[in-house]
Amino acid sequence: MDVELLEIRQHMGRFPPFxxxxxxxxxxxxxxxxxxxxxxxxSILALNxxxxxxxxxxxxxxxxxxxxxxxxxxxxxxDIFGHFSLLRNHKVRLPAKxxxxxxxxxxxxxxxxxxxxxxxxxxxFVELERPxxxxxxxxxxxSNDMMVTRIRKLLTRYPVMVETSTSVQLAAQQMSDxxxxxxxxxxxxxxxxxxxxxxxxxxxxQMCGILTDSDxxxxxxxxxLSPQTSVGEVVSSRLITIQSDASVxxxxxxxxxxxxxxxxxxxxxxxxxxxxxxxxxxxxxxxGLYLVSNIFNQSSVQGLxxxxxxxxxxxxxxxxxxxxxxxxxSALSTxxxxxxxxxxxxxxxxxxxxxxxxxxxVNGSMARNEQSIVTDQDNALILSDEFNPEEHDDYFYxxxxxxxxxxxxxxxxxxxxxxxATNTQWRQPLSVWKxxxxxxxxxxxxxxxxxxxxFFDLDSCYGEDLFVETLQDLIAETAPKSPLFLxxxxxxxxxxxxxxxxxxxxxxxxxxxxxNSINLKRRGTAPMVDLVRIHALACGSKAQxxxxxxxxxxxxxxxxxxxxxxxxxxxxxxxxxxxxxxxIDLQEDRLPDNNIEPExxxxxxxxxxxxxxxxxxxxxxxxxFRYPMPAQRQGR
Amino acid sequence: xxxxxxxxxITQADWKGYMAQQSQLASNPAIQQFFGTSLPDPETPISKxxxxxxxxxxxxxxxxxxxxxxxxxxxxTLSRIKLAERRYWVVKPPRPxxxxxxxxxxxxxxxxxxxxxxxxxLDELLAQLAGRLVVVHFRNIERPFxxxxxxxxxxxxxLFPMIDTMSLEARLHRQTLWARFRRWLGxxxxxxxxxxxxxxxxxxxxxxxxxxxDALATAELLQAQIATHYQPETPxxxxxx
Numbered sequence: 001m002d003v004e005l006l007e008i009r010q011h012m013g014r015f016p017p018f019x020x021x022x023x024x025x026x027x028x029x030x031x032x033x034x035x036x037x038x039x040x041x042x043s044i045l046a047l048n049x050x051x052x053x054x055x056x057x058x059x060x061x062x063x064x065x066x067x068x069x070x071x072x073x074x075x076x077x078x079d080i081f082g083h084f085s086l087l088r089n090h091k092v093r094l095p096a097k098x099x100x101x102x103x104x105x106x107x108x109x110x111x112x113x114x115x116x117x118x119x120x121x122x123x124x125f126v127e128l129e130r131p132x133x134x135x136x137x138x139x140x141x142x143s144n145d146m147m148v149t150r151i152r153k154l155l156t157r158y159p160v161m162v163e164t165s166t167s168v169q170l171a172a173q174q175m176s177d178x179x180x181x182x183x184x185x186x187x188x189x190x191x192x193x194x195x196x197x198x199x200x201x202x203x204x205x206q207m208c209g210i211l212t213d214s215d216x217x218x219x220x221x222x223x224x225l226s227p228q229t230s231v232g233e234v235v236s237s238r239l240i241t242i243q244s245d246a247s248v249x250x251x252x253x254x255x256x257x258x259x260x261x262x263x264x265x266x267x268x269x270x271x272x273x274x275x276x277x278x279x280x281x282x283x284x285x286x287x288g289l290y291l292v293s294n295i296f297n298q299s300s301v302q303g304l305x306x307x308x309x310x311x312x313x314x315x316x317x318x319x320x321x322x323x324x325x326x327x328x329x330s331a332l333s334t335x336x337x338x339x340x341x342x343x344x345x346x347x348x349x350x351x352x353x354x355x356x357x358x359x360x361x362v363n364g365s366m367a368r369n370e371q372s373i374v375t376d377q378d379n380a381l382i383l384s385d386e387f388n389p390e391e392h393d394d395y396f397y398x399x400x401x402x403x404x405x406x407x408x409x410x411x412x413x414x415x416x417x418x419x420x421a422t423n424t425q426w427r428q429p430l431s432v433w434k435x436x437x438x439x440x441x442x443x444x445x446x447x448x449x450x451x452x453x454x455f456f457d458l459d460s461c462y463g464e465d466l467f468v469e470t471l472q473d474l475i476a477e478t479a480p481k482s483p484l485f486l487x488x489x490x491x492x493x494x495x496x497x498x499x500x501x502x503x504x505x506x507x508x509x510x511x512x513x514x515x516n517s518i519n520l521k522r523r524g525t526a527p528m529v530d531l532v533r534i535h536a537l538a539c540g541s542k543a544q545x546x547x548x549x550x551x552x553x554x555x556x557x558x559x560x561x562x563x564x565x566x567x568x569x570x571x572x573x574x575x576x577x578x579x580x581x582x583x584i585d586l587q588e589d590r591l592p593d594n595n596i597e598p599e600x601x602x603x604x605x606x607x608x609x610x611x612x613x614x615x616x617x618x619x620x621x622x623x624x625f626r627y628p629m630p631a632q633r634q635g636r
Numbered sequence: 637x638x639x640x641x642x643x644x645x646i647t648q649a650d651w652k653g654y655m656a657q658q659s660q661l662a663s664n665p666a667i668q669q670f671f672g673t674s675l676p677d678p679e680t681p682i683s684k685x686x687x688x689x690x691x692x693x694x695x696x697x698x699x700x701x702x703x704x705x706x707x708x709x710x711x712x713t714l715s716r717i718k719l720a721e722r723r724y725w726v727v728k729p730p731r732p733x734x735x736x737x738x739x740x741x742x743x744x745x746x747x748x749x750x751x752x753x754x755x756x757x758l759d760e761l762l763a764q765l766a767g768r769l770v771v772v773h774f775r776n777i778e779r780p781f782x783x784x785x786x787x788x789x790x791x792x793x794x795l796f797p798m799i800d801t802m803s804l805e806a807r808l809h810r811q812t813l814w815a816r817f818r819r820w821l822g823x824x825x826x827x828x829x830x831x832x833x834x835x836x837x838x839x840x841x842x843x844x845x846x847x848x849x850d851a852l853a854t855a856e857l858l859q860a861q862i863a864t865h866y867q868p869e870t871p872x873x874x875x876x877x
Contacts, residue, residue, distance in 0.1 A: 005719075007842050007843065007849060008719075030719075031719070031720060032719070032720045033719050033720075034716045034717055034718055034719060034720070035712075035716070035717035035719060035852070035855070035856060036715055036716055036717065036859060037837070037839070037856055037859035037860045037863055038863070039860075039863035039864055042863065058840060059838060059839065059840045060838060100838060101837055101838035101839075101860070102838075103838075103839055103840065103856060106716070200843045200846060200849070201843075201845050201846060202706075202726075202747060202846070204746065
């Protein structure tokens, strides 16, 4: 491998689907790429162009459109496009345009074919049409992600390297500057061919050892050595390394076997990074955390918007790794809240500090911590009672606008029902909000509550949490004593029913676009959420999450014994079906939605779904009896 | 850049005529072939011009005292950089390396010990350059070094038109009214070195000091410069020098 192409292969090796390729195949790509620069706004692929290469974004950002001009996807560094047309020998169907100054690598068609032929994972990644739910479901069960992810994917930077003659003090300073917990010690020459390598400038070095944080303690400080001691004197000659295309699993085994916490990662003989045990643990458990910290590092709406693909990727990974719907829902809600908070911080930086205290309230799925990947924004502002509209409302409108527009740019589309802080009605002081809730509960009609039920899932996202807590207390206190209100809510909850004759006679939505599928949100999860909310209101629960609400309900006599467990199970299954189908949409590069297609539903899933719908349907029937319209009202 | 001695200015008055004349005068077959392969007409739109990015690492800055140690070339056009057609050579300088010079190019004694003399690869190099417009970042290294090295080996030199991405950058940042105003205010001049220039166009940072990586970086920079400040129709004569 030519050292001059390292730049290219290392970049590609960090991104899917290239991250799963063998080093040999990566070399083959790097050898053959062609490069081109595109100015912001310039066209990369035009409709009906002939396409001869796969396009890889080295830097910059690209938007892909449908032929009608509607946005199909926004892509960033490390993303690919053009593979659909390439696979089918089509002319370009999805035109692409640079939205920033962009450097592209073109991978010639012949190389692309070879990758598809020789690497199954790559072929899966780029192929659109594949009856894959069955295999995907199977894979989800048996393939542990750790077995297939290559260790180089965990590397985020080059290793800190010092020569043997460097003083330990200087070495420690370099580690601190780089915030590294280990450094590699190298010297010129090649007496030990196993660890000798050439750097990008052609000089030959060899790696002598690794020096870690704890070595500084045990080998230097504890021994009372001078800060001027050279690292060569203290470095251990025991060197355990791993190849960059080894799996994360192998790396973990190597660490356990050798009882080390740091592993230098080599590409052939050349060190390309150091992994620490914590990198592996973090990769395994909290991949969403990287994303959240990344959100808080962004300084512009554009930067935030560019993270949208990462959100989808984190979602797909979580599902693949077997997360349940609660984990997925709370992770996506955390991510959504982080976007909102960051936007509020940016808005405050732009507009100055708020004139009176406020709380940015989220409603609906985000408040319940049940967000899905297909979601709009529901939010509102609760202002301090010192709020004076003439004086202060300009500020809060501007704040709400920045957040709402920003969220829309990040994929959280505007709320169709206008439940957003930009709406004057939902940008009010606490006393007005108290009035709203009191009025909804005291004078309920199903019609009035139809559009306000979303406010009964409420949580603070930023600012004075106390404001939202005050409202939660008010609801928990008043709702159980308001039978008319519960009855009106119950009636609304019956507006949406699950399909029944599901097994062979699928009930489909007849809105043209999805006529061959069922909307699992409208016909499953949403009616379930409504139902759980009413019982929770009736028992004075302050929980917002449906599972926690069911838990609170189970402690009361509202439902028959075991019923809340059953509902919990049915809800989990409905949510997971929806999540899985959204993941399949994403993997097949469709816009994810709430629909599932009957042909993608495995037999076992069909049966269980049918059971879940049955549980929901029975629970809805019970709702009618449990919260009847009070007779005295009807008599009056 | 300090350390570069002032040189006779080579102007583009009539490159076409000059090339034709050289082809007549040349006696070495490779050089004759080189000058005999005609370059695009000065009126050709830049988008139609076949180009080749060239970068070399040298032991110093003076072609009379220092020598070439490596050469990288990458053929390209305004729309594509053909990495698959790249070439890279390490060559052995006629004078032994002194330690100080390693700082300039990072190529070690052992590598150079096995390398051929430039003469052995010269025919191949000239064939790569022939008929293509050579693109460099800072022509005052590549042009005199190549000329001197060829003269020393074949008894006659090679001078030819080039596109210099550094001088294109200088036109934008050093020779404008705004640049003069900045200088008058005592502001430091805008850096027109390769990596600093690339950053202005949103191009990624590459690890420098490898002739081939720098040639690739130069080709990308030219694509970015044309896309930003010129048109695909801009005639070659407005850009070369």
